[in-house]
Amino acid sequence: MDLFSDRDPLITTLYQFLNNPEENEKGANTPVRSYARDRRAMASTAVDVKELPNAYVFIADMPGLKSSDVKVQLENDNVLNITGERKLEDEDKLEGKYLRLERGAGKFMRKFTLPANAKTDGIAAKCQDGVLTVTVPKVRPPEHKTVNISIS
Template structure:
């Protein structure tokens, strides 16, 4: 006895099993946070210098205070630097006055970047992740990662040869 589907039922099952192109694009689309992080990394310039005893990372972090910047080590060897620059706020203004003024304000030009700043660097094996220091001065962050000193070469060990 042969089991067969009638044609309408077969086409319905096939259409349920196949994912439409739009749905597949949505399922494979990058998340919003991934896109934001990627843009933040692209728009955060950095200089990386190697000295005999350290690695130095210099990043522009305009408008950020030291307490707004996060420097972390992830997964044991990834240096992660991040922060977020918000629109200008006037700390002396009262909240209601600020809201009213912002509602009336109209940007004529907005060239200064606002939003997330981020960079990640995989540190080399000789980086001492336990001794990292970071200093922020005039909107420039300098992160210093000391190098682990190379191991001293082992001296040859002499084994006494005995007479049997």
């Protein structure tokens, strides 16, 4: 039974397209396909975001990845973009065969719009023991200043 049989033909076509990837290899780079790929990449990367008094900290598990496999960028002055790719072993170098393959492979991506008080020129990132930590310092709030005005 097709759940979309009574719907708009465009919706039905889109549904079939997204659920039959092997039939759509020729259209692998269409906008709809790349959107679906980006959504999966974003959903597969869990990131904790912590606010400290003087910074925002983004923490992501990156098991088995080197810092060269991960890219941290700032887009449009306020969007933190974390991207990378987990690759499977090269089959030519593989000894034996996998009986079960559960570790994920493929591209990953997360984007975060930074708040107005983020100091983007001080962003630092480190990848240690399979954990990526990106620290975004906060702009110091202006000091409270009181000026006495003389009354004449």
